[in-house]
Amino acid sequence: MLPYSITNLSTTLTKLLIGNNGISGTIPGEISNLVNLNVLNTQGTLINGSIPDSVGMLSNLKNLHMESNRLTGNIPSSLGNIRGLLYIYLQDNSLEGTIPSSLGNCTSLITLDISQNKLSGSIPKQVIALSSLSVLLNMAYNSLSGPLPVEIGNLTNLAALDISNNILSGEIPHTLESCSSLEILYLQGNFFQGTIPPLNNLKNIQYLDLSGNNLSGNIPKSIAKHVSLRNLNLSFNNLDGEVPVQGVFADASRIQVTGNMNLCGGIKELHLHPCLKHANKRPKKHITLILVLVLGTFAACLTLLLLVSFCCVKKVKQRPSSASSLREGYTKVSYEDLLNATGGFSSNNLIGSGSFGSVYKGSLSPEGTIIAVKVLKLEKRGAMKSFLAECEALRNIRHRNLVKIVTVCSRVDFDSNEFKALVYPFMENGSLDEWLHPKEEQMMQKRLSILHRLNITIDMASALHYLHRQCHTPIVHCDLKPSNVLLDNDLTAFVSDFGLAKFLSDSGQDADVNLSSVGIKGTVGYAAPEYGMGGQVSSQGDVYSFGILLLEIFTWRRPTSELFEENEKSSQLC
Template identity: 45%
Template sequence: MPVDQPMKLTMLMLLVPLLLSYGIGSGRCSTVPDNSTDLHALLDFKNAITNDPTGVTSIFWNDSIPYCQWKGITCSQRHPGRVTTLDLTGHGLSGPIAASIGNLTFLRTLDLSNNHFFGQIPPLGNLHKIQGLNLSVNSLEGNVPEALTNCSSLLSLDLSKNILVGKIPAKIGLLPNLSILILSSNNITGSIPSTLRTIPASIGNLSSLSALGLDSNNFTGTIEWVGKLNNLQVLNLGENNFIGSIPPSIGNFTQLTNLYLQNNKFEGPIPSSFGKLSQLSKLNLSYNNLQGNISIGINIPTQPFELSLSSNKLNGQIPDSLSQCQNLATIELDQNFFEGNIPISLGNLSGLILLNLSHNDLSGTIPTSLSDLPLLRRLDLSYNHLYGKIPMHGVFANTTTVSLNSNWGLCGGAMDLNMPPCPPVSRRTERKNHLVKILIPIFGFMSLVLLVYFLFIVRKKARAKYTPFTSFCENFLKVSYNDIAQATRNFSEYNLVGRGSYGSVYRGKLKEQKMEIAVKVFDLEMRGAERSFLSECEALRSIQHRNLLPIITACSTVDSTGNVFKALVYEFMPNGSLDTWLHHKVDGKTPKRLGLNQRISIAVNIADALDYLHYDCGRPTVHCDLKPSNILLDDDMTALLGDFGIARFYADSLSISTGSNNSVGVKGTIGYIAPEYGRGGHVSTSGDVYSFGIVLLEMMTGKRPTDSMFKDGVDIINFVEGNFPQQIFQVIDDHLMEECKDFPQAKQEAENAVYQCLVSVLEVAISCTRPLPNERMNMKQIASKMHAIKTSYDERIMSH
């Protein structure tokens, strides 16, 4: 039946919207077809996020635009609607990573780094196309999933700076295309899987590996497995527990640019094959037990080069061949046993920025050629046996960049160095000096022979009770009881600084030396006071470090009434103790609060001091009483550790403990004592680690471990652990939150920097306070981590 014209018009008007709607919908689908699997996976991921400070998902991921246009999302052109990239790095996102991410089967790049994701890594074994996986700088925990080994297309895997534990999955060495593997800064333990070390078929599969980062974990064993990774450009195994010698085969890695093996337990010599590493720009072998001399300098690269061999047992002379490395920018040879003169040829290194030769046995004069180095910004020659006139120009003109402490014969130089003036030199004196240079080695040898003989006789015959104290005092300033009484105004209450377990501490000033001092006077009527005095003398007799409280002298005599008098005299620390800054007022006024950077610097100082005591002072020493009141602050707010009254030598404490069921009795301060001491355990360096962890928690929370809030099973450790890492702002000192106000133009970035820093510090503290000693890191690892935290925080704050 024919349709009339009005009816046709009506039908057309009804059809147009439908056709337009279909056309628009079809157009959209043809541009970005809807894929329900990928869309639902993304929505599940979004819904699992608990905090989104930048709004990247809560604002920009919405139904008004296709999901392929969401921020951080890229879809395939060949397969429209399939997600190939998910990149949300650095948005401060919190929450678990939803397991649905594993359904994005076309994903080639997943980058969620620099956020606050927590929980376990989700199962990603179905992502067979993924090439780049970066989950670094988060708070992910648990094991490295075995399922990752199914991601056969992986080129780069970065899981660094999380809280991962357990061992590396054995099959990870079978990933055929893997070229970058970074698992740094976790708590991964055990030895390297056999599939990586026995990285033939397995090593062949990983022969294209160009970067391997396993630093800041707890790996053990030797590293001979590294020998066939010839394409490596970056190798970072630092801050672990690797042992044995450094394989000479590393010298065959001709493309190697960065080699980090610091903070391990490597022994033996530095392989001479390292001279073939012509592309090397950074070599860090510090904090190991390497021995022998160094011959580095042949074939060193043309680019700026950083060389760090600090804190080993290297000896011999510093080779002139170093001067062949014209682009050396950093030389750190401190805390070794180098001897002889400082090579004049070092003055040819025009690109040198940092030179640290401190804590060695160097002698002779300071080469004036060092003052001609145009870029030198830091020079440390302290704790050697240098003598003669200090140069006046170049780096020596800026006393804030040069350190020359504890060199017995230096004179002159810039006025701010406070060195004695140099005497005028006549020709006769010059001849005498020349003669002295000849005779010193001769008399030195003879003295050594006599010293050995003397020590042999003394060990056999000496019975005197105070022999350790006598030898201790011979090289220190002589003061009498009257000198100390006069300096402290007869020990007046006005000069009283504080009271300790075995006596009192007074402030004073030695009139003749015009020196401000702190005098620790022992109350010998108290049981254990005399033993404490002798322990502290013995501990301080042979140790010296920039972060240990400098002792001026010890005094053992009688007072004006004929009673025995014993005291220790220290440099006075004008800023008092850390305890005062954290909890009390100074001179009736509230002090300026410690900022986060200051607190981290103090923690780094104390970590360095304990590292030195445990590993580098010749005879491992356990402090036994680490707490804020024993941490003093000088006028630059540098922290110095004091009070060695109950310190123990590690080897001695072991023999005492095992021989007499801990008859000495472990002492310390309630709240800071390691739990194993309460169970009768012997003194160990792990006890100091525990105390350091408690001090770190106290510095970050502003609360003592004995605070009244800690009761009914709650202590400072589980108080922090229960809020870590998501809710740490609930437990830290409120004054630290004010740090962000100083960065009005980059508030969010500053908050992120503060947050990341706090997470890292509290992570170290929690690791230090594990209940079992073998679960804790050692102080060498801790010191390295604290330095890394400080460097990272400084860089992030300065960049904003």
């Protein structure tokens, strides 16, 4: 425990460093006794409770490091009294409430990082206008709302700005162009709308991410003139028009534009449809006829759209509320949240267990969302690589037949041991393996008709086609088997478990980054024979596994893995 006696240390003390320990307890209010303190560092500990208001009385404080603790409560407005503060690091805690506007009084502030908390409300213009900020302003992964203040144009010296993954809305202010020193600009995961503003003055920009918003209009051609730009992500917006081919747009590995259905052109590696040439202007006498045809077509399409929407709404209302309660955004969860959700990772909630992890059913508060939590067995060799492979794959894919991720937890448990878990929507009907090979007491309840089997096959084929042909970088699953195909309440199939996934280059060979775990790639009986002999990973391996799986689906046979183990000649037959 943090002893109260630290408040009795000499008043000449200038640095108090207790970070990166397993120390717990709360910060005493009498910390203000250390009047000459200029560095206070408690980062990476188990300290909880709130930040005392008395910290604002440390008038000589320059560096405040309280990141990665278990702090709760509000950010004290008294911090605004310390005008000489240079660095404030409060990220990765559970702080809530609003950002105090009094921080705008810290006119010497160079870095402010309050990301990964539970802060809400709007961004105070007094803070966003702090022209002294020159290194970093990070407010990512909170619940900040409202527009981005136009005063952001005052950050003319700032190098990195990250306000991603909040619920900010409105248009991106044109004053952002005045932030001429920006090298990193992350605005992704919000609800910004309107067009992309001109960013001509951002001469030093290297990383620009505007993905996951509601932006519309054309991609400004001026972006192609930024020679310093290393990576540009415009994916999952409503952008339209032609994609430039110069500058950063000439390298498919440096740009992402997926999820914008109306974009066209660009380099061939983007696989966008070609742009239509503008037709010659029609004579004026045909304008009326064309207008009538367009209006008639529009009316017919609108009627059809209303009918389809009515049917879809009716179908959605019939689905259980547990599925609809899942939010599309990524929710920040702690180890304690998952511990409570699964009843302490109780064996009663254990759904299944594999080589690298165990899966538990849980209920995530406060919404009561039913989830499946995959807890990694980090002591297993290859478990960390499996975790990284699954995170990287799920970050790059979006398809109706690929399992979606709710969130990720990478923390330490109460014993200071490393803890990593992946959180998925709970699938009511379990895995395909449970339906193909049910237990005796479930034989009557779990029966798949030929139509169900055909639909499941089509779902899996669609997922594989997307992974192999439609991803920006092709992905090989490497472990396709019945237990990795999940079924929702409608028996729609979702391919899951990307722990052995491999990214392929344009040539179809392994990409430079090897994210898969070591050893045999896949499960005996389903994996392609060449994998067991050190063969090159390719999409053909998934096709082979898919073929074996089809035999199992349509011949009502025993699991292929069991047959393989019993018959020593099976590998030769394959």
